[in-house]
Amino acid sequence: MSLKDKYAIVGIGYTPQGRVPGRTALSFSLEACVNAISDAGLKKEDIDGLISYRYFQPGQGELPITPYRIASRLGIAPNYLSQDGN
């Protein structure tokens, strides 16, 4: 069964970018998610899958970014949470 023309990307979330000191990686994750949800015209409760793309060790003094942490800080409980990447 082909996936052709069945799915679409419907929202993009940007954040300030470049050199933006004094912020955690998690804070950028949350801002990007909030902006993507708003760009799509959705409510956060609509999101029932969350994939945190790839993984790096967190900076000094920061906790690792996990899909669960992103979801819980967003205040959502998706059916599907995954850490993934190509």
Add this chain to the structure above:
Amino acid sequence: MGLCKYVIVVYADNALSSGRRFDYAEGDNAVFGNFGLAGNYAMAAQRAMHTFDTGPDTWKEIAIAQRKWAQLNPRAMMYNKPMDSESYYQSRWVTEPFRLPDCCLLSDGGRAYIVTTVERARDLKNPPAVIMGMGQHNPSSYIQQSTHFTGSTGAKKAGQIAFDMAGINVDDVDACQIYDCFTYTVEITLQDYGFFGPGEGEAWFKDGKTAPGGSLPVNTSGGLLSEAYFMGLTPLCEGVMQITGRCGDRQLGPKTNTKEPEIILCNDNGGVLQTHTAIVLRRF
């Protein structure tokens, strides 16, 4: 019936302000003077100079074209920082054969996108970017264990699978958003997709083919080299914004003297040319 209706994919990092480094050596590599990702990609690029007769004369075209796109994108880290051929050649070596403008940026910030069905997409705020085809291929473990450093990379099979699913070939592609950790990565990826034959890169890229006004725009946000580094989300999100006509001054079409895009090819590549995903987007 799937598990989810709306899936969000997010990548973010504070790579620049937290001082993240990528020049670590794995295993015995340090003994041989190979420190990290730039060293590994440089090795593949060095071999490609021999095999495909490529090199900085080709790669500067890629770096300069993307820098030109960045001048149209106020978000880009290299906005207001133009670069010509002379300043490319005057840039310092990072690791031969790569100069500084051959290497991607480190960035603070993040990017996210949302996927749903085309059916649900109809009712949402913005026009959707329809996923016409996709393919993955992950051909090797470590570049040091590759039989051939120059590939084929995963782009060859992943691209073919994506093209077959979409029912298109390279001639149908109006623009590309290609994962560009290094300039050479753009060349080998487009070569393995079949845009030009092995060794034809220099002739293909010259005269601004991929720059604003060119016949095949590539990395229209500035890409990882000149916009910001958010892994595969930099190229994919730019593909979405372009195909939905939301790119402002850098919008493909009359504004940039380029073809209005019906089909955009995007990709991500991981490890050292080891993993590959190709995605074909079309206008709704």
